[in-house]
Amino acid sequence: MATQLKLVEEDKKAVDRQKALEAALAQIDRAFGKGSAMKLGSKETMQVESISTGSLGLDIALGIGGLPRGRVIEVYGPESSGKTTLALHVIAEAQKAGGTAAFVDAEHALDPVYAKKLGVDIDELIVSQPDTGEQALEIVDTLV
Template sequence: MAKSTKKVPTTKAASEDQVMLDNALGQIEKMFGKGAIMKLDPNENSGGFPGISAGALSLDLALGGRGFPRGRIIELFGPESSGKTTLALHAIASAQKEGGIAAFVDAEHALDPQWARKLGVNLDELLVSQPSYGEEALQITEMLIKSNSVDIIV
């Protein structure tokens, strides 16, 4: 039977590694902000994020029990007429019902206000942008994100 050749770090080597790691973590936090890197708490519920309901209990449960996580970029992908916009409008309605502010960047100029209203969207409170080109849509979205005052952007 072969013997393991893996060396167990000495206390001195381990403490040097810890110092180097602490320096690297400090640089990361200085450059990218507090919370840019962290250890996960194994005792924390894996679904411990605040969320916005997707408007369907089964989907909320599949997403960890709280719907779409706040502060994250979520991509809804699928073929034409598969329900992506309907799902996004349900999420907007959920956010508004919780008192949140919602924005819809309508790059395709295809938002149907009557359908949105039927799904529970408060059109009087919905921020809508119909940008002329893609870069404008991204700039508007970035400004809304940086304002840190909008709960959901579609």
Template sequence: MENPESERRGETTVLSKRRTIKQITDPLEKQKALQATMQRLNDKYGDDLIMNESAKKEMRVQALPSGILSLDLAMGIGGYPRGRLIEVFGAESSGKTTVALHAVAQAQKLGGIAAYIDVENSLDPDYAESIGVNLDDLIFSQPDSGEKAFDALEELVKTGALDLIVIDSVAALTPQAEIDGVNLQAELAKMMSERLKRIVSLVNKSKTVVLFINQVRSNLSGFLGTGETTPGGKALKFYTSIRIEVKTSEKIKQGELAIGKKTTLTTVKNKVASPFKKAVVENIWGEGFAPTVDIVTCAAKADVVQQSGKWYSFKG
């Protein structure tokens, strides 16, 4: 038999083996019940467990431009998604570090703060400056173990003050256990899984872009079929929002002299837009990706300019 008071409030009693649940049908009572429950949950676990309207607006993905126009277009939102993990991977000397340095230079140009965690101890300061990086403003670290690198990363993210943090590279994140003589790949995969699980929510709250540089290596197990894999296990592939594969192709020549290589950047994973978009850029040795060529190429694709031989002209 139904309770008359419950009937007046538009409630229907639903019996369960564990508890009695009152199904509310009145719209006003529904809102009251929801508000009370959300308040209890936030009081118990913190104000960000059940999001209010302003918090939901902050979830909308904002972008940090990469400094490479064609790559911004390929990523679909105008740059790297803030508050997310990014992986840039490719073979040796393919241009991975150049991609990262363009991002650092662009973040600084926009008035932001960037950090570079150089685990490989291989950053060339002159090359970084030639791309536009301000070394005086760059937060720089060269940790000697993977644990120290992740500690630095985590503490920097917690400040909420950084726009971009680059880790160069995953392959060099040597765990202390490996230094002490334990198997490298197993310990690296374990460390990556544990530490990424900890930082992913911190990164999201801080709106920092964390960019991991990674290398392509031979897949001796042959399980993937491609013959290639990236160090660090499956965790980084899982937690990243965008994975960018970097590949070089033909040389760029000035007369008979080779001055660079064409480079293709492919978004093989993209959780914020359509994946498998490509950006083809010219990597000029000692200078980085040629911005003028990139802009003109993008303009031609957008039908803003037209090409006639080696010349371009604005349409209309």
């Protein structure tokens, strides 16, 4: 009898933990948007609007046809690996679709002539050249 009581208590604790986890995930979804935190095994899929990268192969590899629209995207890689070119291609695609884009130029090295050659409407491009990383984050936070 004591063993059964102990099992019932353990089951109740497990159910309570599961309910607390579900409540926490629901709170995260409300605060940060659906899909901000989820179980990897979840079968649920979301339709995500995307912006083409300008590269069919990369768009296919990303799985949604490009980069997610309305999100902050960080491109990381070694020097001369194509980060700026990729960013400018995406900006050009976003502008072609009627969107507005901002380029945070942390290196103070944006070449407007090159950007224009890649299809960027440089007259409509918002450019920021912050002095610090903190300043860059504040600018992005304000824009988004």
